Amino acid sequence: MKLKLLNVLTVCLITLVVFSPGLVVFSIVWGRHVEFVRMQNLACDLNKKTTGDTDFVSPTTGKDLSQCQTNITISDRNVVNPISAAAEQYKLVTILQWFVLITPIFVGLGIIVYDRYLVYRAAILKEQVEMLERLWQQSIE
DSSP, X not given: OHHHHHHHHHHHHHHHHHHHHHHHHHHHHHHHHHHHHHHHHHHHHHHHHHHOSOOOBOTTTOSBHHHHOOXXXXXXXXXXXXXXXXXXXXXXXXXXXXXXXXXXXXXXXXXXXXXXXXXXXXXXXHHHHHHHHHHHHHHXX
């Protein structure tokens, strides 16, 4: 049973090590994608407000022209905040990755140490029983 548990923990740890870089990259890319979509929505709202409530539709594509415009001025504050947010998110993901990586290791080490402790306690108990048996044999003689 102990060997099976150790094998399961080993497989889980190796799987985590293999998948964790991909998960970190996916979370960073997903965060940047969400930020990009948010900036596009803000740009579209800004263009709609500046052009009025009328929607201009392109005859060739059938899409709203405000979505196709790319000449948008972004202040320095809007550029710095996503970068610092991405850095904070990267730090959080790194901490979370180490936590997820180290937790199974500590659980496995805890199981191994506890098993050693049980073996130690069994040896102590066996020695005490042997000593009591010798005392009992001496008291009978």
